[in-house]
Amino acid sequence: MKQLLAYEFFIYQLTKVSILARFKKTRLGLFWMLLSPVLTVVIWVILHNAGIFNPGDTGLAYPAYVLFSTTLWVFFFEVYKSVSESVTFHSKLLLSHPIPYGTVVLERTGFHLFNFIIPLLVNIPVILLFGGEIGITALLFPLALIPLLMIGVSLGMIVAVLKVVAVDFSNAMDEVIKILKYLTPVVYAADSDLGFLSQIVKWNPLTYLLSFPRDLMLGQGFHHLNGFILVSLVVFVIFILAWRFYSISAPLLVERLFSN
Amino acid sequence: MEISKNIPLEVKDISKKFCRDIKYNLLYSFKDVLKKQVGISLENNKLRHKEFWALKNINFKLKGGEITAIVGMNGSGKTTLTRIISDIFQADQGEVVKNSDLKITPIFALGAGLRPLFTGRENIFIKGAAFGLNKNDLENKIEEIITFSELGEFIDSPVGSYSTGMKARLSYSIAIATEPDILVIDEALTVGDTIFRAKCFEHINNFVEDKNKSVIYVSNHIDKVLRIAHRVLVLDKGELIKDTRNIKEGLLFYLNNCFKGPSIERKDNLLNLVKNWTNDE
Structure with missing residues (x-):
């Protein structure tokens, strides 16, 4: 940790470079960042109007609900993806400079957090437009998002290692997470009746990590507070273990598998 | 020992x-x-x-x-x-x-740590940071680095447009600035x-x-x-x-x-x- 602090400026520089590089290559940089969330709204409005889904009581106009939930899901999924590339993306750098391996994880996380700002901002007018409210509890939203970020980073660090040495595991993890999306209340409300799937949704830790900050943002109170706190504590432990796993394993693999 | x-x-x-x-x-x-x-x-x-x-x-x-x-x-x-x-x-x-x-400052393959889309000047901050230098160090040394590299006005061109020799100049100058x-x-x-x-x-x-x-x-x-x-x-x-x-x-x-x-x-x-x-x- 102390070592990482000494590289604070490096982490800042590396993150800045990744962000700026994204805009240097394209004239429409900002447009692409806006396109995806806006398209998501359009698609869900169409699907909803066609009556394909009965999403349960979402407490908010459905398109806004889906957009916001999807944004949170993408937040989780993208941080996972982004961190899982830490080692492969930066292998050359790691092979030519004696930098702590934690730096590249923090860079990937920082890069991701920046990318998240725009989709998040798109959400606010959409929520208001569809008659939603952003309550005072929204102030707690960033804090409540931390466990979701931490689980994404943790899974990312584990896969960053597995990607190098056991590609099948990391592919499997990608698929599992994609399936999890449908077992997490993203496109339907947390208490929808889904038959036997309801039990899975209830035991899925992501349900709490995602629903709790969402409810805070939309001023829907502190639902599932106990579940959220419990899951957050577990996530914290997972994070420590994943960090340890990554710090021990990543250098070993870079030496053996990237050095030529 | x-x-x-x-x-x-x-x-x-x-x-x-x-x-x-x-x-x-x-x-x-x-x-x-x-x-x-x-x-x-x-x-x-x-x-x-x-x-x-x-x-x-x-x-x-x-x-x-x-x-x-x-x-x-x-x-x-x-x-x-x-x-x-x-x-x-x-x-x-x-x-x-x-x-x-x-x-200990190692200089391996010269391109490593340089970002082609960024100028020489910007790269001094990127690669310098990778060598563990902080912002102040680099601000104090940037003129010295540019002078040693003899890159002149090219320091404000993207590194992607540099020849191998120019990259070598830049990398070496940054590395020695780590003292x-x-x-x-x-x-x-x-x-x-x-x-x-x-x-x-x-x-x-x-x-x-x-x-x-x-x-x-x-x-x-x-x-x-x-x-x-x-x-x-x-x-x-x-x-x-x-x-x-x-x-x-x-x-x-x-x-x-x-x-x-x-x-x-x-x-x-x-x-x-x-x-x-x-x-x-």
């Missing part, structure tokens, strides 16, 4: 093994990752099937005020050794003894233009006039080693087979015992070059 001022670093019985077969490499790496997680120590003292010693029982003391050249054919372990010394790789056995505040105790140059000065290379060699020579500073220079370019080295280490298949301050003797030994050139003439030419070398060249 105490390290004296004049011996900034000691390489003590270093060994490192690798696996050439990709399938076994993945398997062993996977096993070793699991073992390390649960705290089982790795059996680093013996080889498994398909493994080989990239370095085997390497011992030497680096001396201050000297340029130590490491020569060896491709795959002899030169870069593995410099990476271990630079704290990028972990040795399987043995240790690098040094004071904790010893600053290291030990400068490790791994094949990095083999590219680039002659004028700048001469400037670098002059710089290295001045650098080691300070008896506390030391340079490790990895190269297969016989004439350059002849020109600047004070000591030659010959690596062959992971073993240190010669360690001498008689540069001519060391290089002749290398050429006669390890060198496999593209042709006999090439080898003869090099042998003659070494034999006829006089220090005022």
